[in-house]
Amino acid sequence: MTTETSTTVANPNGTLSTTDYAKPVRTRRGTAWADLDTTLRRAADGTVAPAVTSSGLTVSGGGSGPLATITTADGKKLAVTAPFALPVPSLAGDTATYADVLPDVDLQLTALPDGGWRDVIVVRTAAAAANPKLKSLHFPVKTTGLSVATDAAGNVSLKDAAGKVRLQAPTPFQWDSTPAPARKAAQASPQGRSGGDADEASSAKGPGSGAKVGKIGIRADSSGFDLTPDPATFGKGTGPWFIDPTISADSASAMSAQVQEYNPGTKYADSVSNLGVGYCGYSDCTGYGRERAYYRISINSAIYNTPTGAPAAPTVYDSTFYASVTGASSPSTSTPLGLYWTGAISSNTTWSNQPCNGSGTFGGCTKVGSSVPITGTGPIAFNVTSQMQQAAANHSPDWTVGIAPDDENNKLYRKHLANNPHITTNYDLTPSIWYPRTSPTPGFASTNQHNDCQTPGGGYAWYNPGWVGANQSMGLPPRRWTRVGLVMQPA
Structure with a gap:
């Protein structure tokens, strides 16, 4: 159950x-x-993985290999590689932080219970935001049993051979760390897409109540995901700045x-x-x-x-x-x-x-x-x-x-x-309680047959009474059914 x-x-x-x-x-x-547990742990081969997720997830332990690989129960697979080589990450709960992938730029990856992940690029300074390597970010991908497509709104879908969506990524967004303006006590403004209390500051979890949020341009095909931060807002205003694509599995x-x-x-x-x-x-x-x-x-x-x-x-x-x-x-x-x-x-x-x-x-x-x-x-x-x-x-x-x-x-x-x-x-x-029957089962000496349901009288053969031998203990045990789902056979 x-x-x-x-x-x-x-x-x-x-x-x-x-x-x-x-x-x-x-x-x-x-x-x-096993209860789902997204706590990240290091494996003997140097990779990182959550304790228990619905689909298998393997995360980079550092190097130039895939940033993350998700594998479904039936063998469908998506591997995404970061635009830059990765150092050995520090781990904190469900999050791996790859520090200084570029000067003053970190990459944080958070494991999701379904085996997907969020990877947020944290740009700490305006000088880092001006780095030409952040004008366009190419994430190479490799798939098994999946095709990659994106729509006009920037949603990425990965479908199997039957056309069913197995993995998806919503339109990616970016935000800054502009603080909320001073307001009257009765007023408040909400956290962004990740939720939270009013007046919370921006972080990798989501935009704060005063943050400037914008869409990131995206193109996706079998070769990879190409993200283009919005130059009108990226690096402007107050840092740090955050770039947030997410991959999730379909249930x-x-x-x-x-x-x-x-x-x-x-x-x-x-x-x-x-x-x-x-x-x-x-x-x-x-x-x-x-x-x-x-x-x-x-x-x-x-x-x-x-x-x-x-x-x-x-x-x-x-x-x-x-x-x-x-x-x-x-x-x-x-x-x-x-x-x-x-x-x-x-x-x-x-x-x-x-x-x-x-x-x-x-x-x-x-x-x-x-x-x-x-x-x-x-x-x-x-x-x-x-x-x-x-x-x-x-x-x-x-x-x-x-x-x-x-x-x-x-x-x-x-x-x-x-x-x-x-x-x-x-x-x-x-x-x-049902099906009461005589025990031992009545029988017929003339035919050496037994029948557990005989009623005396009447003109039908099954009304002829059977016999039970002398000096035996007799009972009328029923079958019983209880809420624990057990059907008890006659003892």
């Missing part, structure tokens, strides 16, 4: 609880499950996606750690407009499948959707957030290609219950009992939802949400 995205536990009162996540939280290692069962009105063609499927919702009206945005967060959550079939021998399907008692608000544009403003039942999302979901594209709040999609207010950051929960009961009745394999504030045009309502919310469903299975 355990999967990459789901866990089932037995409760003290005898019921069961299944928790389904929007992203994988574990993966198979041999015959056992067949679960997904998160952010869409942005001001970047209508950019694809953010499974590539943003904290998803923006509400109106982005601050300088750290790459434009002004609305943002929405979508989540596709797999539903463990244990909540609706009838186990062998059980008299009925499970009964869903209650279900709750849990999310985490990680950033707030105005931490002191109470913000009502709504949950919406949407259509399907995919790796191609954008603002221009989203399931909720009508008029009204969240594009006219159906709202689930009432809005839930939250001030600042922290956990938030929605009652989704009736929706999961319906999903169980329909044997739905997944459920896709979206989150947005009630007023999508109020910049004080802008929030950031973690990319892995979950649904916990409590349910039960009715124990049953």
Whole structure:
């Protein structure tokens, strides 16, 4: 009953609880499950790798070889080499830092749970930003079983022979470290794409609340990725400056996606750690407009499948959707957030290609219950009992939802949400007793045959009573089924 995205536990009162996540939280290692752990470790061959990721990831331990290589479970592979030779990195948790790849330029690589990575080039001084080697950056690539393409919006996709997207990279961005202007206490501005509290400074994690953010030009084909920082903003303003491409793996069962009105063609499927919702009206945005967060959550079939021998399907008692608000544009403003039942999302979901594209709040999609207010950051929960009961009745394999504030045009309502919310469903299975049969089995001396189901009387042959020999202990044991899924044979 355990999967990459789901866990089932037995409760003290005898019921069961299944928790389904929007992203994988574990993966198979041999015959056992292992929790995902992106902590980087050095291998005996000098390379670096995270402890446990969904797809295999190998990171450079220094030298001129690939910066990072991702290998899927079925052998598809992408290797990306940096534009410069790499020193031996320092490691801190999930991040490897290659110091001074150019004068006053570092490269930071962060492992992602799906086996992808973010590599951020940190340019510490204006003199370093003027280095001609940063005007255009060529990342050579080598693929196995994948083709590389980019679209007009700068999204990179890697597809298998069947045309299915297996890996992707959203439009890359750059930002500076311009501090936020002084504001009144009641005002605040949000963290950038990575989320965070108001007034946070720029870092490799994302732009600060006052940062100037711009798109990076990109071209991608089978030979590599070519990134061209925007000369109108790169090296201007306040340093350090950050250049941020990301590679992520596509999940067949679960997904998160952010869409942005001001970047209508950019694809953010499974590539943003904290998803923006509400109106982005601050300088750290790459434009002004609305943002929405979508989540596709797999539903463990244990909540609706009838186990062998059980008299009925499970009964869903209650279900709750849990999310985490990680950033707030105005931490002191109470913000009502709504949950919406949407259509399907995919790796191609954008603002221009989203399931909720009508008029009204969240594009006219159906709202689930009432809005839930939250001030600042922290956990938030929605009652989704009736929706999961319906999903169980329909044997739905997944459920896709979206989150947005009630007023999508109020910049004080802008929030950031973690990319892995979950649904916990409590349910039960009715124990049953059936198939009582006489033991020892009655038999017929005339034919030397036995039949365990004989009823005296009547004109049919099967109504003729069988006999049990004298001086034997007799019983009427039934078969039994319990919620732990065991069918007990007659003793």
